[in-house]
Amino acid sequence: MADVSKLLFLRHLRGTPTVWTRFQKRGRTVGQGTSQSFWYRPLVAVLSEVPVDDRELPLMFHARTADFADVTVQATVTYRIDDPALAATRLDFSIDPYRGKARARPLDQVATLLTELAQQPAIDLLARLPLAEALTSAVPQLREDVAAALAEEARLADIGVAVVSARVVSVRPEPELERSLQTPTREAVQQDADKATYSRRAQAVERERAIAENELQNKIELARREQQLVEQKGANNQRQAELAASAALAAAQGEAERERTLAAAHADKIRVVGAAEAEAETARLAAYRDLPPSVMQGLALRELAGQLPEIGQITITPDLLTGAISRLADGSR
Numbered sequence: 023m024a025d026v027s028k029l030l031f032l033r034h035l036r037g038t039p040t041v042w043t044r045f046q047k048r049g050r051t052v053g054q055g056t057s058q059s060f061w062y063r064p065l066v067a068v069l070s071e072v073p074v075d076d077r078e079l080p081l082m083f084h085a086r087t088a089d090f091a092d093v094t095v096q097a098t099v100t101y102r103i104d105d106p107a108l109a110a111t112r113l114d115f116s117i118d119p120y121r122g123k124a125r126a127r128p129l130d131q132v133a134t135l136l137t138e139l140a141q142q143p144a145i146d147l148l149a150r151l152p153l154a155e156a157l158t159s160a161v162p163q164l165r166e167d168v169a170a171a172l173a174e175e176a177r178l179a180d181i182g183v184a185v186v187s188a189r190v191v192s193v194r195p196e197p198e199l200e201r202s203l204q205t206p207t208r209e210a211v212q213q214d215a216d217k218a219t220y221s222r223r224a225q226a227v228e229r230e231r232a233i234a235e236n237e238l239q240n241k242i243e244l245a246r247r248e249q250q251l252v253e254q255k256g257a258n259n260q261r262q263a264e265l266a267a268s269a270a271l272a273a274a275q276g277e278a279e280r281e282r283t284l285a286a287a288h289a290d291k292i293r294v295v296g297a298a299e300a301e302a303e304t305a306r307l308a309a310y311r312d313l314p315p316s317v318m319q320g321l322a323l324r325e326l327a328g329q330l331p332e333i334g335q336i337t338i339t340p341d342l343l344t345g346a347i348s349r350l351a352d353g354s355r
Contacts (some may be wrong), residue, residue, distance in 0.1 A: 024026075024071055025037075026120070029061075032062070033064050034060070035192065037058040037071075041073055041109075042072060044069070045069060056074065067205045071115055071117050072106035072109050073129070074103050080139070081096070081140055082094060086145075087151055087152055089152055092196055092197075096190070097140060098326075099140055099185060101136060101183055101185050102186060103182055104183065112180065113131060114126035136178075139171060139175050139177075139178070144167065147160065157194075157203070159195055162202050169188040246304055263355075
């Protein structure tokens with residue numbers, strides 16, 4: 023839409039770089055081109071605006087394959103008005119000089135023409151292909167055929183339209199048919215997923231088994247080491263008992279040897295003392311052998327007196343005194 027401003031009975035139009043504008047007055051072209059700006063009188067001015075920027079036209083149409091399957095083709099055509107002066111003479115690009123609004127919709131006519139021209143080569147190609155080939159490998163060929171058909175179309179050149187590019191986005195069957203076609207792939211993918219799940223489960227079971235075996239081996243190893251420890255403790259206790267018994271035996275033997283030594287020493291002492299006493303007794307007896315009986319009696323009495331308990335009083339009877347005197351007299355003889 024043009025930018026039109028008002029001043030009294032005049033109007034001013036200001037264009038843009040992407041819009042081609044032509045100003046005619048009484049059948050004569052006053053000015054044309056992009057980025058136009060001018061004053062005019064609405065009663066005598068004829069204005070046309072042609073967009074010259076690139077425009078995207080999305081297309082979606084149905085076709086049938088060689089095996090009678092309906093498919094939907096999604097494509098996009100990029101075009102522009104290459105000759106705006108020619109287009110302005112073939113299509114109605116005029117605008118209201120008072121408000122700047124377009125009086126017609128010429129771009130809809132261009133879109134309809136492009137859609138029809140792009141559909142025909144695509145429909146012809148898909149009609150020769152089976153569904154499987156159309157879905158898998160027909161997109162590049164469709165793109166080439168559509169682009170070639172649009173580039174060679176004379177009707178586009180007659181209205182000043184140039185096709186920049188043509189792209190075929192996809193070829194899809196009906197939803198139910200598409201689901202049917204996807205079923206084997208989904209089943210295969212599901213089978214792969216199930217295999218992966220089973221594999222993970224098997225690996226998990228294998229890991230659990232390995233862990234359980236490892237724990238069992240650890241328990242067995244611990245039990246074996248405990249057994250070795252118990253056996254070692256028993257051997258140590260037995261060795262300690264043997265060493266203690268050996269030490270006790272050695273102590274007993276030492277004590278016995280000491281006792282024997284002490285006993286032998288004591289026996290030797292007793293023998294020596296006995297021998298000495300015997301020799302002393304022998305010497306004493308030898309000394310007593312040559313003494314007279316009265317002396318021996320006196321010595322005996324003295325010895326006896328030394329052995330008797332203490333006597334506080336003694337009574338001497340005539341009989342005792344008479345007997346003693348008699349024995350002394352007999353002894354003196």
